[in-house]
Amino acid sequence: MRRLLVFAAFAAFAAFAALAATAPAAAKGPSTASITGPGLGHRLPVKGEGESGTGTPLGSLVQLGGFFPQVFQQIPDPTTKTQPTGELGPRYQIAYRVPGPTGTSTIVQDVYPYAKPSPATYVRPGQRFWSGNRTHGGWFVSSAELKTALVEAGLPESPPASSGGGSFPWAWTGAGAFAAVLLLLLALRRRGATRLPALRSTA
Numbered sequence: 001m002r003r004l005l006v007f008a009a010f011a012a013f014a015a016f017a018a019l020a021a022t023a024p025a026a027a028k029g030p031s032t033a034s035i036t037g038p039g040l041g042h043r044l045p046v047k048g049e050g051e052s053g054t055g056t057p058l059g060s061l062v063q064l065g066g067f068f069p070q071v072f073q074q075i076p077d078p079t080t081k082t083q084p085t086g087e088l089g090p091r092y093q094i095a096y097r098v099p100g101p102t103g104t105s106t107i108v109q110d111v112y113p114y115a116k117p118s119p120a121t122y123v124r125p126g127q128r129f130w131s132g133n134r135t136h137g138g139w140f141v142s143s144a145e146l147k148t149a150l151v152e153a154g155l156p157e158s159p160p161a162s163s164g165g166g167s168f169p170w171a172w173t174g175a176g177a178f179a180a181v182l183l184l185l186l187a188l189r190r191r192g193a194t195r196l197p198a199l200r201s202t203a
Contacts, residue, residue, distance in 0.1 A: 037092030039160030066140025079138030089114035105129035
């Protein structure tokens with residue numbers, strides 16, 4: 001009896017693992033996608049087949065960017081809840097249009113093609129799609145192939161100069177605020193210097 005229970009538990013675990021491993025294959029991939037971000041004057045369309053592997057531009061983004069584990073979850077799970085260490089660089093966003101049984105939904109993925117040491121992507125957990133479904137979410141660390149695919153899709157080879165690195169916008173904000181305060185103090189000081197002779201003359 002004990003051996004039977006152990007065998008049944010092992011069989012159930014194996015069936016669950018097989019189901020989880022084949023879930024991305026059964027899940028529907030995106031039909032279209034578009035990219036927005038620094039250095040792009042317009043929304044950049046990405047064409048191809050979302051379920052055909054790396055044979056098309058869209059398929060490359062789906063496979064190399066971790067779309068399936070971020071949306072449907074996999075076992076083992078290649079995503080992480082912790083942001084990768086290192087410089088992320090400018091952020092781009094990919095809007096995937098994913099057809100399903102209850103209509104077509106939009107899933108947004110953040111992508112960092114110039115991140116060091118490796119490109120990375122992020123999907124916010126809990127994005128609703130196909131009515132009652134929600135994205136698994138998390139960070140996915142890719143390889144240099146993802147950057148290559150994004151450049152081939154239309155992104156610049158190097159980070160745009162106007163992006164300012166993308167990871168520390170607060171630094172620019174803080175510097176701007178400090179400069180504004182300094183200019184205000186100088187203006188007040190000059191105003192006080194010009195009023196002082198006038199006050200002395202009236203005395």
